[in-house]
Amino acid sequence: MKNKIALKLSLILGCMFLLGSCANKKTIVYYQNVEDVLLKESNDNKFETRLRADDLLMIIVSAEDPEAAAPFNLMNTMTTNPNTPAASGTMTQQLYLVDGNGNIEFPVLGTIKLGGKNKEEAVSLLTKQISQYITNPIVNMRIMNFKVTVQGEVNKPGVHTINSERLTLAEAIALSGDLTVYGKRDNILLIREIDGRRVPIRVDMTKADFMVSPYYYLNQNDIVYVEPNKTKINSSVVGPNLSLAISALSLLVTVIALAVK
Structure with missing residues (x-):
């Protein structure tokens, strides 16, 4: 009789624990x-993405006459790998850094404020200013970081x-x-x-x-x-004391079984 009562109590307590841990x-x-x-x-x-300080921009200017557009582009840099037998290298496009005031230093044009503008507005501004020097320039811009x-x-x-x-x-x-x-x-x-x-x-x-x-x-x-969520928080609290909780539960079941003897 005691064993049956203890088993029922264990099942009830186990069900209550499971129901309490179920997620809604x-x-x-x-x-x-x-x-x-x-x-x-x-x-x-x-x-619309707005340009901001610390953005790294790749800006490439092209035109029907490549030589006319060349002064408006940053020079590519060669990065070499000394660990290779031929010391081979790769060309890397230099990037424009938007400073804390939202400005970049652009070839020929000088200081240009792009911070706070979206990509379309920035491209339009650069195209308008470069058009004073070359015909029908095409400006491509991309945020790289x-x-x-x-x-x-x-x-x-x-x-x-x-x-x-x-x-x-x-x-x-x-x-x-x-x-x-x-x-x-x-x-x-x-x-x-x-x-x-x-x-x-x-x-x-x-x-x-x-x-x-x-x-x-x-x-x-x-x-x-x-x-x-609460399940993770509770489990982090119960986890280190799981054996203690099981012992306490077993003791409780035993006490109740003896009380109803």
Whole structure:
């Protein structure tokens, strides 16, 4: 009789523990109201990358007359490898660094302010000024050091450098191997520099509303941090004391069994 009572109590307590640790679907599934949100999406949410300090830009000017365009391009540099028998090298395109005031030093034109402009505006400005010297110039621009940092409860945390100028929060999470089972999907921390200040922003990826917010696309140097959920926090507390908890539970079952004898 005692054994049966003890077994029943153990099963009840075990079920209560399992039920308490089960995750709610609403805290796990992404984009739960996606149909409602995207149907209301407007064209006002167009994303534009703005140039900022410390951006490294590749700017190449071309024209019908290559010799006329040559003075407006930085010279390529030769990088040699002394470890190879022939000391072979590779040509590397020099890049423009946007300084703290948002300026670059451009051949012939001198100091040009590009900080705060989007890519289209910057290309238009350069094209207009270069047109004073050569006919029909073509300006190509690319940000070469666009990167974001993803930390916390993801499978592959780290710094991601990409060759594109458009990276969504969802893509950054995917590059990090997605969230672990312990990641809080409804309270992701995004740290973004705005007007020289680092601003914390909270994003709920279980609701699709963020897809039409200014935080769907990431900016250069954004930091994404995924907090641990209660299950991870509780497990980190219980883990070191698991044997003690099991012993206490066994003692409790024994005491109750003796009490009902």
